[in-house]
Amino acid sequence: MEATHALWLLAVPITALGVAALARRFGVSAPLALVVAGLLAAVAPGAPEFELDPEFVLFVFLPPLLFSAAWESSLPNLRENARPVGYLSVGLVLFTTLAVGYLAYLIVPGLPLAGAFVLGAIVAPPDAVAAVSVAQRLGLPRRVVTVLVGESLFNDATALTAFRVAVAAAVGEGFSLLVGGERFLYAAVVGAVVGLLAGPPLHWLRSRLDDPVAENAVALLAPFAAYLIAEALHASGVIAVVVSGLYLGHRFSTSPAVTRLIGHSFWKVTIFMLESVVFLLIGLQLPGILAGLSGRHPLTLVWWALTVFAAVVATRFLWVFATALAPAVLARRRARKGDRSLDARELTVVSWAGMRGVVSLAAAFAIPVTTHDGQPFPERDLIHFLTFTTVLGTLLIQGVTFPALIRLLGLGGERERYEDAVAEAGAQHAAARASLDRLEALTADEEAVDEQVVERLRTIAEHRQLKAWERLGGGTAPGGQEVPTAVYRRLRREMLAAEREVFIRMRDERRIDDEVLSRVLHELDLEEVALSLD
Template sequence: MDGTHLFELVIAMFLAIIALHYLAHRLGLPPSVALLAGGAMLAFVPGIPAITVDPELVLVIFLPPLLFDGAWSIAVDRLKRHMFGIASLAVGAVLFTTVVVAVVAHLLMPSLPWAACAALGAIVSPPDAVAARAILEHVRLPRRLQILLEGESLLNDASGLVLFRFAVAATATGAFSTVSAVGTFVVLAAGGAALGGVLGFAWVKLVLRLRDDYLMIAATTLLCWIAYLLGEQLHVSGVIATVTAGLIASWHQHTVMSAGTRMRGTSFWTVLVFLMEAMVFILIGLSLRDIVERGGGFVALIETMTFPALAILVALIAARFVWVFGSDLVVKLANSLGRARSAPMGVGAATVLCWAGVRGVVTLALALSLPDDFPERDFILVISFAVIMGTVLLQGTTLGVVISWAGLGEAEVERAPMTMSQAEAAMAQVQFARVKDLAYDHEGTLIHPQLLARYERRATAIIDYAERTEDYAPMLHAHFDVVLEAVAVGRSELIRLHRVGQIDDETLRELERDLDLEELSAISAKA
């Protein structure tokens, strides 16, 4: 396929993404499910060339920005608070699931070497960051549960990759050392964290010197790929390096970026991540054609692979349930002895945590990266794809139902010491105090009376609202509904004046930008 046809195919995929997202919205389906199914159907449309996925290229293109975006948006304070639980999922659950799947695979196919069974376990064990983001964006969970899932999806790829590489090496050499594997994992993780820290702080210094919105956004975009690629070149964890750099950049972006940079950067990243996440699921679906051809066709695959695929899928889900509920039981026992720092999640939250373990692009990329002479490579490839399809279609479509059953849809189990209204009141008091200092000249003459009165009224109103939120909420919503109506009318008038030639394009854009900011502020205040 030449470059022109490849570009045409990419454009066609983007159009398919828009159509499938719209269809998912109309049908009430998770977009990931529609994209995966749509890609699978597109794979067999006559005239569309077979898509061969380069696993290394897929990981390099898609994984760094999606991991970086997850690290950028995650709540760092809660990440630190729940690091033990996240590590339990990202390392312990991945290792346990690898062992369980390896045992089941060996029972299904005794001729398959144990190391190859472990490779299959390592391929399917880590829930995918892209799939998890796609699912979590459309559900509402308690903050503790949300941070556990987000943190796990950021870090478990590192443990899965290490296990996979050791399993492949053991298959080739026939030797495996647990001590060596643990030591290598520690070195890779520590090295990746150190590299990410250096690059993160280097980004802070660079952004402070750039002083240009577009250069700052470009430097931030490149940081994720630099961290990942440099990590892989230095033989440390590129995943950990990318996540660490993203966490540091996120922590400092409030002080090194202007409001305009953040608004433009957020808009850019939102579109970029949307297209990349969608493209991942389309590519997974398109790869079905190659999987089917390798397996001898649909009929042969269904006859020979249905039972093994279901067995592995059940083992995968069961292993996560055993690990999560077992960990929760340990926390409960520690609580009864007065030695636990956190409360157990309970049956409902633990069930949701188990059911959200969706697999995706990392599983497919690892399976495709197996050497051509690897034992039962096609069997492992088909099982891996079946696991992706099974978890996305089964768990992805029913997660909302499970959340409703667990009664977690609107639950908020964690509260910060200060509410948003109280924080806004504290901010308003400081702002008023500063304006009051600057409202008088050196001789004590009031030179900004209207500005002072405005900030005084604002501080008084916000403090009063913070103390009586429930009483004022309906009036506040009505107030901002009027503001939004006024913005809409103002925008219509601007457009009318522009269309009849009374104002030029520059005036239209400048005044419309002011209206856009006012509209965003009103929408944010209502929320």
């Protein structure tokens, strides 16, 4: 039995990776495909029941997922969009908690107000993984993507803090707005301080290790350290992780080249694995959730689920458009600062990008089983069910239609990408010019420099100077011919392939050792990766 159970556990990541890979290959929403696969696996004959451990999710999955997102985020862009990010990650979460919670209190007989607010806090935070990936692929304006990313970084902290306050009231610890506000401010401020204090020493340590593997190991440790320290202080571990990730990611550009290459690859693989497994686990929760609802009428459950889902979607639309219509004085201030507000099309996209995910389910399963007086927590199974249907509904309805909505509104364009390409070309030109000037200064002081070496270095700098401008033409010259840099990349890749074949053949013939092969292949791989980035 133990071996069978172990095989089922092994099947979870294998299935998750297989489904995610197929979804990426065919352009299907990976989170949605994984949830559906989990649903199908959950009802398969002989499948064991997988219960989501909330502590495991909140500690093992959430910190690296948030840290990676913060690591790759632009700190200057987030600063420039602090107002809309704050409106969504704090204001919208609290508004959704109150609105959805009060509605649930009105429509569900026997659900106390504190328990209803627990449900509201659980379904309040969107998971922007799917939305951001689609937005980036379809070329949404950078500001829209920044707002969605910023919201996803901080809204979990707001929701989990509101959840803890609501649970405390529901189990009989007592509640007041003053106490709730104090808890929220303490969690946010202390969590941010922990993140800020954790960032500099970790960056100092990484910058002095001079070992790419060890430097990235420190980065892997960072989210768990920040989360644990903040939680030990009863503060927001989520905010601590995000702040430390923003700090370290902003300074990652000063790390050595090999460290950056390993780091980017490591985080891509890690996040792909974690996201795949976690969305599959969402679908696998169905049997356990349905088990506690056997006494409920199916039509009543459907009515409650549809109402809560509609409320979650409607509150986001209402809040996004209401906060966009700021007082005229604020609009004049933003105009003076050059801060362009999102237009109606962009606001619609932001409003529809409200897919829920694993944080909501983890919070739902973290609800205590009993209150302080030993009574069962009111409607715990129902809250699980309404959370699951809301997550599934947002992934199915909003997740499937999100790309079509972007195309329908005409927001998935190439204008910003073209502007980026022009800016990159100008930067490449200036950088190449600086490198040539540095080369001339160095060779002027050194008499015994081979002219062929100097000429080769000049050619490399000129190639780098031209490639960005040629990219603006799509890699083709007038008449459909390849531009010189495209020809160079194509021919050089073929040359590298020929070299690789020789090295592998010599290893197979035992003329060189595997250690030698690994070293030379690493050099070839680095050059080929550089060519693919050209």
